[in-house]
Structure formats: structure tokens, C-alpha cells
Amino acid sequence: MKNIAVIGAGTMGNGIAHTFAQFDYKVHLIDVSDAALKKGLATITKNLDRMVAKEKITEVEKTATLMNITSFTEISEGVKNVDLVIEAATENAVLKSKIFKELDEVCDAETILATNTSSISITQIAAVTKRPEKVIGMHFMNPVPIMKLVEIIRGYNTTDEVMQFTVELSKKIGKTPVEVNDYPGFVANRILMPMINESIETLYNSVAGVAEIDTVMKLGMAHPMGPLQLADFIGLDVCLSILNVMYDGFKNPKYAPCPLLVNMVMAGKLGVKSGEGFYDYTDSRKAEKVAQMFNS
Template sequence: MKTIGVIGAGVMGRGVAQSFAQAGHKVILMDISEEVLDTAAEEIYNQIRMLLLFKKVEGLEAPEVILERIHRTTSLEELREADIIVENVNEQWEVKKDVYAQIDPICQKDCIFLVNTSCISITRIAALTKRPDRVIGTHFMNPVPLKSAVEVIKGMDTSEQTIEVVTELLSSIGKETILVNDYPGFVSNRISHLFMNEAAFVLQDQVASAREVDDIFVKCYGHTMGPLETADLIGLDTVMDSLDVLYESYQDPKFRCCPLLRKMVHAGRTGRKSGEGFYSY
């Protein structure tokens, strides 16, 4: 078992921390906010209770036992002990750039950095460090504990040894590795964000309601969730930031963020996490 440092205790970060702790790994969960860390612990506890109630994970331990493996901290210095770092901060280049400038000199030389990003190039992030061969993208999907696979992205300098270690690590938490090459957005978000963005344009043009748009994808195409409900789950601010990264990276107007989507973010209607998005929660 390894010590996993998880940076960022938001929706994705706590899902990642829960998945590794459930599998027996020691986790150091770091965030700049004590309040966010406390909320993360409460949410992880509740999520494990729900999994136990509905028996969705075989052999799952009690929430108290799993939470004992998650050490919460606001100090990056405590990540010195980590064998693996999983970074989950906001999808904004300046924020990520600052994080890697701080953790690269702190962490052990053989520590591997897993970049949990939606769209930002893994090669670009690896260039911020002195260990580009040990930087790899791991695009976890939400809700992390219930997903069976991870989109893993090989940067230009990512070594085969790093890929092997990460593949084995993900297997230890019950997740299959789907390995792809590094271009902004990779496979999943380069395609899915077009769906979500165009669905917002359809709503803006009053072609259909949010429910009607999503019902077509669920009832006609057999998707588990429609694109607007998916955007609410991810967070409309994250979707907007990702579209901006894609637009900047490819200079292609197809990635231009829908004005309605941007206006909703500016109004604080960011989806499930705010209680209001394309739907009310």
C-alpha cells in the first residue's frame, strides 16, 4: 500500500481520497480551507454509509475505519511523505502552475504526479517540474468511487515505468486504465464538452427545455444522464473553464463557450454544488 497525497478536497478530490482509502491506502488530503476539509470528511462518511446501505461495494469497511486512513491538512509540506500525488485543483492554468511550483521541490524525487485535469495539456504541466517523466494525466470521472475506469493521459515525456506504476495503482482501487495520448481535452472532454455546450445553446435558443434536451439523450440514446444534467454534476464553472482552455488551445470556434452558460456561472448558478444550475437541487 502507498501513501497518496490528494491536493484539493472539492467534489473530485474527496472522491479520489475516498477511493484510495477504501482500498487500504493511506491518504493525505490537502486543501487551503479547513471548512472544505471538514465538509469533505462529512461527505465521504455519508457516501460510504450509502454504499454500505445499498451494498454497492463488496467488502466495504465502516466509514470510521476508512476515514482513519485520511489525514486532513492545510499544509503542502505534509505531502513530503507521499509516494503519489493526485492534483485536483481548479481548471485554471495560473492556479495549477502555482501548485506545481510549490510541490515539485517538496516531494520525494521518485514521487509520481497524477494530474486530474479536464482539458489542460499534461505535457505543459510536466514542463513545470523537474520530473516530466513522472507526470501523467489521470482523468477521474464523477462520482469517482462508482466509476470502473480512468482516462489516463501519456504526456510527451511520461515514462513507460510511470505508466506501469499508475496502471497497477489504479487496478488496486478497482479501476481499469484507458491510455490515450496528450492533446487538450484528451478524448472524453474534447467530445463531451461539445455536447454540453451545444445543449446550452439549444436551451438559449429556446428550441427545448432543459428536461426535454436531457430526455432525448436519456430516452432516445440510452445515456445515463443528459448533457445539461451532466454539466450540473461537473459544475458549470468547471465546464466553462474547460471550454475556455479548449478554445485557447485549438483556436476553433466550435469550443466557444455559450453566453448563457457563462452568464449562469457569473450569477453563481454553478449546478449541484450551488443548489442551482440548469436544474434546482
């Protein structure tokens, strides 16, 4: 297998495309928005430039990586002659189901369909296709080129062959795959999101301020980034979506999103991507500082 398609040119999609291309896979990066594709490719170039500056790769390797990526605005064109499609669209079950239904119709019968969902049931997504045995979860961590972990999630019908293939493929691109079962939030977000939510509750209840909460977790628990700053980096809308998936899936009030998080998302305070969340990123230098901290 050397031909991969990635659906979505956002943060996760361009990171996945970057990683596969760097390991000499031919990548078709697909997004309905030409502007999103240009922005995604610009991000990949910028990240590669950073790697060159740190002497992690050479200029030749950077050029080769970019040459391995071709962009498309039509799914039917972008998935031709690929062995694996990785969907990395917005964390929305309705949208993902729509994409997978289309992928099932236009992809070759042997093509494996993977989703980068961080919380939604693989079995639910697979159910809209006629190939549920070939649907699997590949939950990459952000930033994809740097973070080693990939959660590999087996749906109810996913075959052993597809599972093993996905595990081995993850190793070939320098990742450490961890097999988990198909429950809302899987492992990473089932543990992380309640911690972030509780941090927001702590702020909401005026126990401490934003900087104080993050400082306690950084200095006391050796976290590289405080939970509120991490929530800003992930996107508060994404955090809310994941918590809602877990709340709906488990019907357990401990996963209910904090009212402060709900209100901030409704107000458009989404974190780094909107310029303001728990911290102010209207100064581009502040946003760049956060990115450098997370990428270091």
C-alpha cells in the same frame, strides 16, 4: 506503494481519497481550507454510510477506510513520505502550475506527481517542474468511488515506467485505465463538452426547453442523465473552463462556449453547488435526488 497524497478536498479530491483509502492505501488529504477538509471528510463518511446501507461494504470496512485518511492544511507536511501525489484542485492552469512548482520543491525526488485535470495539457503542467518525466495525468470520473474509468494521460516527457506504474495502480483500486494522448480535453471532455455546449445552444436558440432536451437524450440515446442536468452536476463553471481550454488549444470555433453558458456562470448560476443552474436545487431534497440518481 502504500502512501498517497491528494491535493484538494472538493468533489474530486475527496472521491479520490475515499477510493484509495477503501483499498487500504494510507491517504494524506490536503487542502488549504480546514473547513473544506471537514466538509470533504463529511462527504466521504456520508458516501460510506450509503454503501453500508446498500450492503456494498461493512461497518468495519467503513471504519478502516476512514482510519486510512489523515488531513493536512500544509502541502509541505502532507506530502512527506508519500510515493504519489494526485492534484485535484480547481480546473485552472495558473493554479495547477503554482501547486506543481511547490510540489516539485517539497516532494522527494522519486515521488510521482499526477494531476486530475480534465482538459489542461500535462506537458504544460510538467514544464514548471524539474521532473517532467515523473508527471502524468490521472483523470478520474465523478463520482470517483463508483465510476470505473480513469483516463491516463502521458505528457511529452513522461516515461514508460511511470505510465505503466500508473496504469497498474489504477487497476489495483478497481478502475479501468485508458491511455490517451496529451491534447486539450483528452477524449472524455473532447466529446462530452461539445455535446453539452450544443445542448445549451439548442436551448439558447429556443429549439426546445430544458426538460425536453434532457428527455430526448435520456429516452432517445439511453443516457442515464440529460446533458443539461449533467452540466449542472459537473458545475457550469467547470464546463465553461474546459470549453475555454479546448477553444484556446485548438483555435476552432466549434469549441467556443455558448453565450448562455457564459452569462449563467457570470450570474453565479453554477448548477447543483450554487443551488441553481438549468434546474432549481434550492430545495435540498431536489439536490439529494440528483445525487442519488447519479450514484445509483
